[in-house]
Amino acid sequence: MxxxxxxxxxxxxxxxxxxxxxxxxxxxxxxxxxxxxxxxxxxxxxxxxxxxxxxxxxxxxxxxxxxxxxxxxxxxxxxxxxxxxxxxxxxxxxxxxxxxxxxxxxxxxxxxxxxxxxxxxxxxxxxxxxxxxxxxxxxxxxxxxxxxxxxxxxxxxxxxxxxxxxxxxxxxxxxxxxxxxxxxxxxxxxxxxWLPRDTDRQAGVPLDGLGLVLLSPGLAALVYGLSQTGNGHGVTDPHVYGWAGAGVALIALFAVRAPRRGDRALVDVRLFRDRGFTASCVALFVYVGALFGVTFMAPLYLQTVRGDSPLHAGLLLAPMGIGAAISMSVAGRLTDRVGSRVLAVSGLVVVLAGLSMYTRLGAETSRLLLGAAMLLVGIGHGMMMPSLMAAAYLRLSRSAVPAATTASNIVVRVGSSFGVAALAVALQISIRHQVPGASGSLASVSRVRSPDLPSRLAHAFGTGFWWAFAIAVAAAVPILLLPGAGPRRSQ
CATH class of the missing domain: 1.20.1250.20 (MFS general substrate transporter like domains)
Structure with missing residues (x-):
């Protein structure tokens, strides 16, 4: 190859x-x-x-x-x-x-x-x-x-x-x-x-019709079910477990069938036999879940606890983009020199340093401190993403690239939905414990009359960020399993 x-x-x-x-x-x-x-x-x-x-x-x-x-x-x-x-x-x-x-x-x-x-x-x-x-x-x-x-x-x-x-x-x-x-x-x-003409298309490649019928609706059902937790539904609500369960079942059927079709399957699951590809995908799933959960909770904290407008709350994420732009400019080059594992571990440490500040949220936490923490998260994210994405391809053949790209993009899509769902549930549980009289939803909080409500809500959000911190820490396991900076295999 x-x-x-x-x-x-x-x-x-x-x-x-x-x-x-x-x-x-x-x-x-x-x-x-x-x-x-x-x-x-x-x-x-x-x-x-x-x-x-x-x-x-x-x-x-x-x-x-x-x-x-x-x-x-x-x-x-x-x-x-x-x-x-x-x-x-x-x-x-x-x-x-x-x-x-x-x-x-x-x-x-x-x-x-x-x-x-x-x-x-x-x-x-x-x-x-x-x-x-x-x-x-x-x-x-x-x-x-x-x-x-x-x-x-x-x-x-x-x-x-x-x-x-x-x-x-x-x-x-x-x-x-x-x-x-x-x-x-x-x-x-x-x-x-600018794009060169297509010279390597394979006109005879058949479409895996049954695989499409299983995988695409399965992903849609899973993503929809997970998204319902962010809309206030509990994990036992049929909107969540019904749709998510159906999605998991369809995806599982696809995964059982796909190896028998080999590279003719809609997604070649045999790619997961490669250590670098598998470790990269698992790390992306876990880490992206934590990050998207953070981008879901941070603006919500400002709107709910501090009373900010959606635009002002969204501006809290701007330092993340600035930090990522700073680190991405050098992270890719460093990844090519020292390998994905070193950059991903280093970036994760920086992300965790930023997230740790959000675990101690209060009702009056300085916006400057929040922005600085989000800048750190962005810098770490800019170090991690290029290295994790690069690791997925390093040991694959050229012909495997389209299937690998499809699989990794599916992983990121599901991981982001899973992260938001998991942290939405964690936040609902924390609100229920911290705010007497609230059922866990933000709508129920608006009916509570208590002078220390902002402080209690802030503590609930801090607990939610502890969960995000823990999920991000879990990404260290697959990251440490990434191949080192040794010579790439030719296949």
Whole structure:
């Protein structure tokens, strides 16, 4: 088998072709990831404008998330069948069309449908771009190229609520979708100009139809079930265990069947026989779960305990993006030199240092201290993500890259949903214990009249952050199992 790249790259710097490819990927992926969170701050505005209930308008977010989860499994097959360039261009055209239609939506039903169109295009952009970059970079430059991929993945969730808040405050909500069009149009033009033609597509690759029927709905059901805990449902609520249980069952059926199909399966689960790939995926699942849980709880603390607006609460995450931008600029290069394990462990220590400050939350904790702690989390995150993502590919063959990208993106999607769900449950339990008369939901807290309510709530959030801290610590186990900085295997 050939190695991950077409030819040995040595310790070469980014050549012009790789730089152009990276620019195309970042341009397109940034807006699709921003769109995963940009709408969150406009839910109340959309409900008011469309004269509908919060539970109905929530499907503008939920429908997008579920469509993303269902689309990602198709990526590996689509890249092999049609080629990376073709799928990138097709995906970004779908995303632009969905954005324009969302901006022009005339009812809540049309908006939800058009968000699904958006997600079908957006769901493939990130993994397709990641596949093209991994194939082009080769193992010697994998850390640096994954630091490029990590930029939109990090900044999207941080900047989305901020940009959404600014648009809702000063413009029509429709501009949350129209703003995608010029950026993605530039990315589309760059793709036509800079992306090399597809030369290694395999026209005869069959689609694993039964695998698609099992895996895509399974992921959607699991993600939906987990998301319900963040909407106030308990773990025993049928909305949670019913949907999540059905999702787990479908995914388990896929996992049992897939090895018999080998590389013809929608996702080749035999990849998990590779130690580096498996350790990387487990570390990503656990760590991303902790991080997304933190980004869920931190703004909620400011809104609930301190009474901040959604925009001001979202600004708390800005230092995380700044910290990640600082460390990502050097983390990729260091990963290529010293290996993934060293950088991931170092980054985890920095993340834990930042999280430790949130475990001691009070009702009047300094916002400057909170911002400094979030900056630390961002710096550590910027060290970890490129190294963890690079470790997944280092020992795989070039032909395995599309399947590996699909699998790792599924892991990140499920891990983020699991993290938010787990910490939402932990927060609900902590609120129930700390606030007499509250059932655990934030809605029930508003009915409690107590002079020390802010202090009790702050303590409940601090307990929630202890759980996030513990989950992040658990990521150390798979990180320590990552291969060292020895020579990469040629396969």
């Amino acid at each position: 050939t190695s991950v790249t077409d030819r040995p790259q040595g310790d070469a710097v980014f050549d012009p072709e790789l730089r152009r490819l990276a620019a195309v990927v970042v341009l397109g992926a940034m807006m699709t990831i921003l769109d995963s969170t940009i709408v969150n701050v406009a839910i109340n505005t959309l409900g008011r404008d469309f004269h509908t209930s919060l539970s109905t308008i929530q499907w503008v977010v939920t429908g997008y998330t579920l469509a993303l989860a269902m689309t990602i499994p198709l990526t590996g097959w689509a890249v092999q069948r049609f080629g990376g360039r073709t799928m990138w261009i097709t995906s970004i055209v779908l995303f632009i069309a969905g954005s324009v239609l969302c901006g022009a939506a005339w009812s809540v039903t049309s908006l939800i449908v058009f968000r699904v169109v958006q997600a079908i295009g957006g769901g493939m952009l990130m993994p397709v771009g990641q596949t093209m970059l991994a194939r082009k970079a080769g193992p010697e430059r994998m850390g640096r190229v994954m630091s490029v991929v990590a930029v939109p993945a990090m900044l999207g969730p941080v900047l989305g609520p901020i940009l959404g808040g600014l648009i809702v405050d000063d413009l029509s909500w429709r501009w949350m979708f129209y703003v995608n069009v010029p950026v993605c149009a530039v990315a589309l033009l760059a793709a036509f100009t």
